[in-house]
Amino acid sequence: MRQSGLHFCCVAHLGIVARSRLREPRLMVKIKFIEHSGQEHDVETNPGASVMVAAVSNGVPGIDADCGGACSCATCHVYVDQEWLERTGEINPTEEAMLSLSTDRKDNSRLSCQIQVTEDLDGLVVTMPEFQF
């Protein structure tokens, strides 16, 4: 009797979850990573993690991420296409400190571990530098 009660609660819970999922469909975000050579990699990823994680977990070459995303190595450096740059958000002070020491820094440089993937960034295009350093 307790068992079937528990079973009923589980089913009811699943029902609630299923209904809320139907109400809010999750959009996969598309990101285009372009290697220095011009080779393109199109990735689809869930919002929430960083652009760096999207690259690394999809085997995109050219992003090293030596520190694993802690904004402390500057080896996840990317150039963000101008039309997307503002939408990636503000550079935080720690990121700025690391980027300011980079030998290949440009106006559209970002550390990809500091760009959070949101639905706003669906279609984002970034290019990797020739070297990570």
Add this chain to the structure above:
Amino acid sequence: MTDASADQSKWSMVGKDPWTMPIEKIDLSHPGIWQANEFLPFMERLRLEDPVHYCAESAVGPYWSITKYKDIMQVDTSPEIFSSEPTIGIVDTYDEYTLPSFISMDPPKHDEQRRIAQPVVAPANLKRLEHLIRQRVCNILDELPLETEFDWVKEVSIELTTQMLATLFDFPFESRHKLTFWSDAATAIPGAGVVSSNEERWAAMEECLQVFTGLWNERVNAEPGNDLVSMLAHGEATQNMPPMEYLGNIILLIVGGNDTTRNSISGGVLALNENPAEYDKLRADRSIIPNMVSEIIRWQTPLAYMRRTALVDTELGGKQIKAGDKVVMWYASGNRDSEVIDRADEFLIDRDKARQHLSFGFGLHRCMGNRLAEMQLRILWEEIMQRFDMVEVVGQPERVYSSFVKGYTHLPVRLHGLS
């Protein structure tokens, strides 16, 4: 091996039981256990039982030992709390021996100076050096005897890194052994085989300054070149630097590129010999070499620690650190922290996330020469695998008497050719 000087032996931890001795007496700073290769269990105990550990008494005074990966990252990435001034060594420097360089500076001065020196070891420049490095590696390897015992440290590790340094500085090739001597003298404990006193060390530093001042005077009036001296002489932020600062930066770059790479070269040979299944993996698939290079650097951790000084009272791992306290990040320990690194106590040349180790540090001071070091090791192993089925270690390695420089003074080997 005996201790370098008798009056330090009371501090030696050699022979103590890491698991039963009173934990507050554990002192990682004394070189004894590092030379004896007995340091691992002491670090393991601290990670488990007292990760932010205060050592109240030591030959270098009181200090905090930070032994877990995450805490080390925390310290390394908080320069506004944990300063690199006045020194990153565990020994508090005295004024007359102080050699200022950007490794022991905070922003903004650090940033200004690092930006000048960085381009010489940036990957774009390294690409140009690759051919020359490979040539040097091939020349050295081709001269080595087969089936004969020799010292890998002397014939390969030291020789290769010295030649590399001479190239970076455009230093007179036939005098390149002086670079090694000055570098070793800069970090040596007096009495451990390099210099017998601080006075002797200072004399070596004076000579180094004289020679490099000569090079500066040559190059400042010439067209800017790609070597380090030329870059410093022509760089806006560095062209007026005082002689002691110039010497400090030169020493930094020599030391940075000297025994670290040297000890990774030796350490890789030893690690493969101690883990024959890994050597088999390497023989079966040479494309693993770049990944292996990172694992070698993690495994060896050529600089066991970096020291910081707290600028303000702060909390870490539940402990209260006071302004002025000495805080030591033990990279050699963080690199064995299984909370962050999977199977951390195993040497695995094909491990995932091999680049995620602490040997180069993290944050603003992350090793500037990291890609150069990796390139040298990669090229070396590519050429070794073309020539030798095995670099066999045939005797006991001898280690450096230091808790900072983690490396080898002798590594007896015998080479076996490809069949």
